Each structure stands twice: as C-alpha cells, then as structure tokens.
Amino acid sequence: MMKHYYIRFLRLIIGLFLYALGIVVTMNAHIGYAPWDVFHVGLAKTTGMTIGTASIITGIIIGIVTVWLGEKVGIGTILNMVLIGVFLDILISLQIIPIARDFVFGIIVMIVGLFIIALASYFYIGSAFGAGPRDSLMVALTRKTGLPIGVCRGTIELLAVFVGWWLGGMVGIGTIISAFVIGFCVQITFKLLKFDATKVRHETIDVTYKLLFSNKVEVPRNE
Numbered sequence: 001m002m003k004h005y006y007i008r009f010l011r012l013i014i015g016l017f018l019y020a021l022g023i024v025v026t027m028n029a030h031i032g033y034a035p036w037d038v039f040h041v042g043l044a045k046t047t048g049m050t051i052g053t054a055s056i057i058t059g060i061i062i063g064i065v066t067v068w069l070g071e072k073v074g075i076g077t078i079l080n081m082v083l084i085g086v087f088l089d090i091l092i093s094l095q096i097i098p099i100a101r102d103f104v105f106g107i108i109v110m111i112v113g114l115f116i117i118a119l120a121s122y123f124y125i126g127s128a129f130g131a132g133p134r135d136s137l138m139v140a141l142t143r144k145t146g147l148p149i150g151v152c153r154g155t156i157e158l159l160a161v162f163v164g165w166w167l168g169g170m171v172g173i174g175t176i177i178s179a180f181v182i183g184f185c186v187q188i189t190f191k192l193l194k195f196d197a198t199k200v201r202h203e204t205i206d207v208t209y210k211l212l213f214s215n216k217v218e219v220p221r222n223e
Contacts, residue, residue, distance in 0.1 A: 005211065008127045012076050013083070015124030020087030021097075022120055025113030028099045031106040032172025035157035035164075035179055036134060042167025052089030056082055063133040069140035072204045074130020081133055110174050114182050118189035126195060130202045 026034055033041055036058075043054040059081035067073060091097065100106035124132075131139070134156070141152040157179065165171045190197065203211075 008129065011123050012079065012127035012129050015120045015122070015127060016079060016083045017087050018116055018120035018123060020084045020091060022113045022115075022117035023084075023088060024091045024097050025116055026110050026174065026178060027113075028097050029106040029110035029113060029174050030100050030170075031103065031110060032174030032176070033164075033170050033178075034182075035161045035175060037164075038169035038171055038175060039160040039164030039167070040169070042164035042169030045168040050089045051092060052085035052087070054085075055088055056085035059085070059133045062137050066133060066136040066140045069137075069144060071136045071140045071143075072130075073133075073136065074202055074204050075208050076124065076127060076129030076202075077131060077133055077136060078205070079129075080124075106174070107177070110177055111181070111185075114178065114185040115189060117182065118185040121186055121197075122189055122193055122195055125197050125200055128200050128202050129208070130204065 023034070023037060027037060027041075032038075037051075040051050040054040040058060043049070043058065044051045047054070049057075063073060063077060063081055098109075100109045130136075138149060138153045138156060141147070141156070142149045145152065161169075161171060161175060189195075
C-alpha cells in the first residue's frame with residue numbers, strides 16, 4: 001500500500017515539475033503569455049518579486065478563497081501552490097530553455113510548451129492528490145453561481161489577463177493560442193496515453209493524513 005502511495009507522490013512531483021517546464025517554454029515562445037502567466041509576470045514586474053514567488057502568493061490566496069467557498073483541498077493542491085513557483089524560478093534562473101527569435105518558431109515553441117503542460121496534467125491529475133488552486137476556484141464559483149463551468153473559467157482567465165496586462169504582463173497571439181489550444185493538447189495527450197481523468201478519485205488532506213498515520217484508509221486506485 002505504501003509503495004503505491006510513494007509512486008503516486010512521485011507522479012505528483014514529476015507532474016508539477018513538467019507543468020513549470022511547460023510554462024517556461026510557453027513564456028520563451030515570446031509571442032504572449034498564457035492567461036495566468038500574464039498575471040504572474042505583471043505582478044512580478046510591479047512588485048519586484050520573482051515570477052515564481054508571484055505564482056506562489058497567487059496560489060496561496062486563491063487556495064484560501066476556495067477553502068472559504070467550501071472546496072476541499074488535497075496535498076496536491078498545497079504542493080501545487082508552492083512547487084510550481086519554486087520550479088519556475090529554478091528553470092528561469094538556469095536559462096536552459098531557448099527563447100524564440102521569430103514568430104513562426106515562437107508558434108512552434110508555444111505548441112510544444114502546451115503539450116508539455118498537457119503531459120504534466122496527465123501525471124499531476126493521475127496522482128489523485130487534489131486539484132490545483134485555480135481549478136478549485138473554477139469549480140467553487142461554478143457551484144456557488146450555477147453558471148456553466150466554461151463561463152466561470154473564461155471569466156476568471158479574462159480577469160487574470162486584464163489585470164496582468166495592466167500590470168505589465170505580455171499579451172499577444174500566444175495568449176489566444178494558449179487559451180484555445182490547451183484543451184486540444186490535453187485531449188490528444190490523454191487519448192494517446194489512454195487516460196480518463198473522469199475516473200480519478202482525488203484524495204483530500206484528511207484522507208492522506210489518516211492513510212499515513214493510521215493505515216486504515218484504502219489508497220484510491222485510478223485507471
């Protein structure tokens with residue numbers, strides 16, 4: 001049982017690292033950042049903090065709001081708040097990801113980055129340790145308002161783009177590509193890996209605690 005748990009945890013960490021890698025790749029496409037990255041970069045420019053720190057602070061605030069709205073979180077939610085930001089700063093400081101110098105190459109780099117994020121989602125979601133804070137906020141608002149989930153997600157991301165652009169984040173064709181193409185990248189990746197995200201039963205923090213300290217809770221096994 002515990003071996004299975006550690007494999008899941010490793011899967012979570014791999015997913016979070018790949019997610020940060022995908023973000024850096026899409027940023028280095030240099031044709032406009034993804035919606036939330038527009039906000040993180042804008043916040044970083046305005047405050048002087050690193051992009052990773054801006055991501056961490058944003059994640060923590062959103063996480064608090066989602067808990068206040070009644071959503072449960074898992075260890076994956078907490079680690080999402082922190083590790084993606086840490087990995088972002090490490091990857092950016094290493095400067096090992098090339099920056100696109102022309103528009104066509106930028107489009108290619110952006111698509112590659114989105115597929116890396118899709119692969120990251122496969123690992124991260126498959127670990128079943130809970131949704132990220134931004135996804136949890138989307139679900140919480142959908143539940144509270146009764147509006148379609150697409151409307152809630154679109155509203156949140158449009159607000160993030162507007163505020164981030166106002167703070168100095170880069171908005172461009174890459175922002176549009178990211179918003180509309182990421183879904184297709186995830187769909188293709190999940191289909192190739194024969195992964196059905198709807199079959200994943202996420203584990204909340206209280207369940208993880210009981211598993212670790214009492215061994216009385218069965219570990220969720222996902223397809």
